Amino acid sequence: MPNTPLLSVRQLSCEREDRLLFTHLAFDLQAGDILQIKGPNGSGKTSLLRILAGLLPYAEGELYWQGEALHPGEPSFLSQLLFIGHAPGIKAELTPIENLLWYQDMHQGADQHAVIQALTRIGLGQFLDVPAYSLSAGQQRRIALARIYLSAHTLWILDEPFTAIDVQGVADLEQCIQAHAAQGGSVILTSHHALDTLAGLKVLTLGQAMEEVPHA
Numbered sequence: 001m002p003n004t005p006l007l008s009v010r011q012l013s014c015e016r017e018d019r020l021l022f023t024h025l026a027f028d029l030q031a032g033d034i035l036q037i038k039g040p041n042g043s044g045k046t047s048l049l050r051i052l053a054g055l056l057p058y059a060e061g062e063l064y065w066q067g068e069a070l071h072p073g074e075p076s077f078l079s080q081l082l083f084i085g086h087a088p089g090i091k092a093e094l095t096p097i098e099n100l101l102w103y104q105d106m107h108q109g110a111d112q113h114a115v116i117q118a119l120t121r122i123g124l125g126q127f128l129d130v131p132a133y134s135l136s137a138g139q140q141r142r143i144a145l146a147r148i149y150l151s152a153h154t155l156w157i158l159d160e161p162f163t164a165i166d167v168q169g170v171a172d173l174e175q176c177i178q179a180h181a182a183q184g185g186s187v188i189l190t191s192h193h194a195l196d197t198l199a200g201l202k203v204l205t206l207g208q209a210m211e212e213v214p215h216a
């Protein structure tokens with residue numbers, strides 16, 4: 001008998017500004033899955049991720065988390081979710097350490113040692129104490145992405161995580177995503193890049209059926 005999916009989406013429709021972006025969207029996400037959402041600009045990829053994160057209402061549909069009806073904004077679900085949106089979502093006047101301590105303090109209590117380790121792993125070890133506004137776009141993005149190294153969440157939802165990240169950074173992130181999935185976590189992400197180096201990748205192109213991608 002198949003395992004209960006971690007997340008099930010059924011008959012989901014999204015409408016923005018009186019325009020229907022997608023209808024009858026349905027897919028299952030199993031523990032250990034990495035799911036890439038694809039589609040042209042404006043097709044609704046970010047909107048879908050924001051619906052799942054409880055940040056955007058949806059027109060119709062049902063969501064299930066581990067077989068139970070899910071209302072995405074509910075705290076018990078949010079405690080298992082790491083959402084990193086399109087924008088870096090950091091405070092420009094704070095240093096990388098301050099940004100992550102502030103974020104951690106809101107969620108699970110601050111741990112400066114863990115924050116420094118995460119920033120070092122993401123390649124910001126030499127920029128711990130400078131204001132974020134003095135860093136490049138890719139470095140600012142890395143501050144936000146360092147949260148994956150602090151995360152104990154089951155589900156990661158990452159909107160364009162590789163934007164502005166260099167080749168080595170992309171490879172490191174892919175490795176981290178793969179490791180999370182290998183430990184039974186799941187990842188839903190958007191990216192316009194081919195991610196076929198990720199083993200077990202599934203792709204959902206909005207408006208089409210979900211497919212498994214052969215490992216490159």
Ligand SMILES: Nc1ncnc2c1ncn2[C@@H]1O[C@H](COP(=O)(O)OP(=O)(O)OP(=O)(O)O)[C@@H](O)[C@H]1O
Binds near residue numbers: 019021047048
């Ligand atoms: N803040 C907003 N307010 C109103 N409508 C919006 C807003 N953001 C997006 N939309 C509408 O939703 C549509 C889908 O946007 P969304 O960001 O979900 O697309 P996307 O597939 O992620 O695009 P991209 O590949 O360019 O990131 C847009 O074409 C726009 O019509």
